[in-house]
Amino acid sequence: MGIQGKLPVLVLFLPPALLLFTLFVILPMGEAAWYSFYDWNGYGLPEKFVGFRNFELLWRTSAFTTALGNNFLIILVSIVIQLPLALWLATMVSNRIPGAVVFRLIFFMPYVLADVAAGLIWRFVYDGDYGLFAAIASMFNVASPYVLADRHLAIYAVLAVIVWKYFGFHMMLFIAGLQNIDKSYYEAAEIDGASRWQRFRSITLPLLAPTIRLSVFFSVVGSLQLFDMIMPLTGGGPSNSTQTMVTFLYTYGITRMKVGFGSAIGVVLFIICVTLAFGYRRIFMRND
Amino acid sequence: MKLKSLLGASVALAISASSAMADVTVKWMHLNTDPGIGAAWDEIVKNYEAAHPGVKIEMQFLENEAFKAKLPTLLQSNDPPHLFYTWGGGVLAAQAETGAIKDVTEAMDADGGKLKAVYSPALVNGLTVDGKIYAVPYQTGLVSFYYNKKLFEKAGVDAASIKSWDDFLAAVKKLKDAGITPIAGGGGDKWPIHFYWGYLAMREGGKAAFDAAKASEGDGFKSEAFVKAGADLAALGKLEPFQQGYLGTKWPVPVGMFADGKAAMLLGFDSTTVQQHTLAADGKGLDENDIGMFPFPTVAGGAGKLTDTMGGINGWVLTKNAPPEALDFAAFLTNKENQTMMASKNLIIPAAVGAGSAIGQPLVKSAAEQLAASTWHQNFLDQDLGPAVGRVVNDVSVEIVSGQMSPEDAAQQIQDAWALDH
Incomplete structure (x- = not known):
């Protein structure tokens, strides 16, 4: 079937998708790029052209650097802690042992929860007066910690919630990947006397590599989108220490009615996303 | 069965009756979460609707931060509220600059300034941008x-x-x-x-x-x-x-x-x-x-x-295409009688001159008196x-x-x- 045969299909099926994509993806991006060169509060039309001032301001705002740093910290923790944890649990619950399904369900549950709800629940857990942390502290007769009010601790508290919330999702990815590995490899290795660790290293890990690369990809994209869990949990505070790119955009662009500045943040975020996503796919996911 | 159909018929009748009567709907956006104020407003709305057949007041609620974030978009949409809450200041000035909201100076000055005379001058001033009044004063406050x-x-x-x-x-x-x-x-x-x-x-x-x-x-x-x-x-x-x-x-x-x-x-x-x-x-x-x-x-x-x-200075802003009933209702909501009613329940420090004396709670009353004697009130x-x-x-x-x-x-x-x- 040449282009001739495909043409009617193209004419019929492409326009709706193309129209939606243009209207809701391409156009807003273009608009944001346009606004980013103006000092505009969102009312009327942008008229005050300021060139690259919004971008210059961005580099000078310390909260932006913090937000950027936090995003990379989230990616790092996802890869170093969340991924191995998810993989380890996946290897355990993918076996046909009694209770595995129940555990799978329990581990997956946090992911099902809405981000905002998770944020609110953990805000209560961390509460130093009435929360779970306060109760535990009083049980051991020590001073109650106020983790979300501490500039240095708050981001780690947020990271813990992120790992808790998303490890189940990555675990599910790994379970699916593990189930695709032919059991006969393991049987052969066992007959040859390979240890558990050897089997994991030489069979599981190489054959699971595409899934791992996909999981890392989701972590990167997820980190750059993180917003709705942070807002109820810390709102980016204290002192912007838990700001991510998107919460930074919301706080500095929307609530301050600096839509031009917000758009500049959006443009930078977009460039980072595109570079990371395409770069990652080109380098690591070429053959997947 | 009979009861059910009777009920259905009466509901249908009620709906058709109300839709036939409601010629104008005033969309009123607020961010109140206080049950006491809510009850007082319900009473005021009920009284207004009873006195003005054909006008319906529709309350729309947004949470404080959501309200602030959503307002610029809302005001430029095809369906902006007719009446919304303001704290005055720089935000009101930005809104005024765009022409999305109504200049009510003329209405305030009509009949020898009859409406303007209802409110304390300090509040009218607080809601004025470049010599034009952009909101109907509602309440003030003291920190x-x-x-x-x-x-x-x-x-x-x-x-x-x-x-x-x-x-x-x-x-x-x-x-x-x-x-x-x-x-x-x-x-x-x-x-x-x-x-x-x-x-x-x-x-x-x-x-x-x-x-x-x-x-x-x-x-x-x-x-x-x-x-x-x-x-x-x-x-x-x-x-x-x-x-x-x-x-x-x-x-x-x-x-x-x-x-x-x-x-x-x-x-x-x-x-x-x-x-x-x-x-x-x-x-x-x-x-x-x-x-x-x-x-x-x-x-x-x-x-x-x-x-x-x-302390705060609050009022009600009218959007550009708000019907005349919106202003009429805003004036009713903030007239001396209704402000006195709300003050008597210690709900607000009213904007209407003379309504503050109805406040019974001693500390709220003291705050109102300090405001009245204020040498400079900063929003x-x-x-x-x-x-x-x-x-x-x-x-x-x-x-x-x-x-x-x-x-x-x-x-x-x-x-x-x-x-x-x-």
Whole structure:
């Protein structure tokens, strides 16, 4: 079937998708790029052209650097802690042992929860007066910690919630990947006397590599989108220490009615996303 | 079966009747969450609709932060509300500039200024941008210190003797030594801390300093008075006057702490005395007789007076295409009778002249009297200076009091933000 045969299909099926994509993806991006060169509060039309001032301001705002740093910290923790944890649990619950399904369900549950709800629940857990942390502290007769009010601790508290919330999702990815590995490899290795660790290293890990690369990809994209869990949990505070790119955009662009500045943040975020996503796919996911 | 069809028929009749009658719907957007105010408004709406057949008042609610974030988009959509809440200041000015909202000067001045005469002139002024009135005044407010009389007594602090900032700091120390949390603070929301910086700047520099800074004269917000205000705030911060973890708490928490008797003071709104009941852990809170208030103290050598006040100025804004009924309703909502009714329930400090005398609660009444005698009333800075500069003020106030930023850097940041917009 040449282009001739495909043409009617193209004419019929492409326009709706193309129209939606243009209207809701391409156009807003273009608009944001346009606004980013103006000092505009969102009312009327942008008229005050300021060139690259919004971008210059961005580099000078310390909260932006913090937000950027936090995003990379989230990616790092996802890869170093969340991924191995998810993989380890996946290897355990993918076996046909009694209770595995129940555990799978329990581990997956946090992911099902809405981000905002998770944020609110953990805000209560961390509460130093009435929360779970306060109760535990009083049980051991020590001073109650106020983790979300501490500039240095708050981001780690947020990271813990992120790992808790998303490890189940990555675990599910790994379970699916593990189930695709032919059991006969393991049987052969066992007959040859390979240890558990050897089997994991030489069979599981190489054959699971595409899934791992996909999981890392989701972590990167997820980190750059993180917003709705942070807002109820810390709102980016204290002192912007838990700001991510998107919460930074919301706080500095929307609530301050600096839509031009917000758009500049959006443009930078977009460039980072595109570079990371395409770069990652080109380098690591070429053959997947 | 028979009953069901009868019921259905009557419902259908009721619907058709109401839709035939409602020729005009006034869409009224608010952010009230107080059940007392809600009930009072329901009554006012009911009375208005009864007196004006064919007009229906539709209340639309948005949560405070959502309201602020959504309003610019809403105002430029095809379906903006007809009537919405305002704090005046820089945000109202930005809205006025776009032409999305209605200039009500003419209506206020009609019939020899009949409508304008209803409201206190200070409030009308507060809602005026470049000589044009852009909102119907609704209420005003006063921020002052509220204290727990029993805790003060326990620590041996006499509220009447707190006149200067140094007296205040001494009182904080005394309370702390007595093992009492001196002040309940809401650092997570930031604006409750901006009251401190704002008041201190008012006390240090007086109206002249603000006027000069706003006119971008001299060093602006970097001038001595504002740096000094920061230093005063830093001195308070050094004493660690707030409860543990205050940097993460939102406003209802400190009010609740005060209500539970867990902190001796609260720098709060005039509604504190009444509101603390609902925010207390036991639903009762403090006995109103056990609460006292004193104005924000003055500073030694400062240009500001004890009678200079800070607090809200609120009104109702009409959008460009609002029907005449919207203005009519706004005037009805804020007429002396309805404002008196709301004041008699201690719900608001009313904008209508003479309605304030209906306030029964002594502390609310005292706040209303102080406002009436105010030598200079300053709107909340995070509203007055516009959303961008205002949020910077909020941010740096928290940074100063928690010892993270020097008063000089803070003043510089505010001035930078101001210079960017003006």
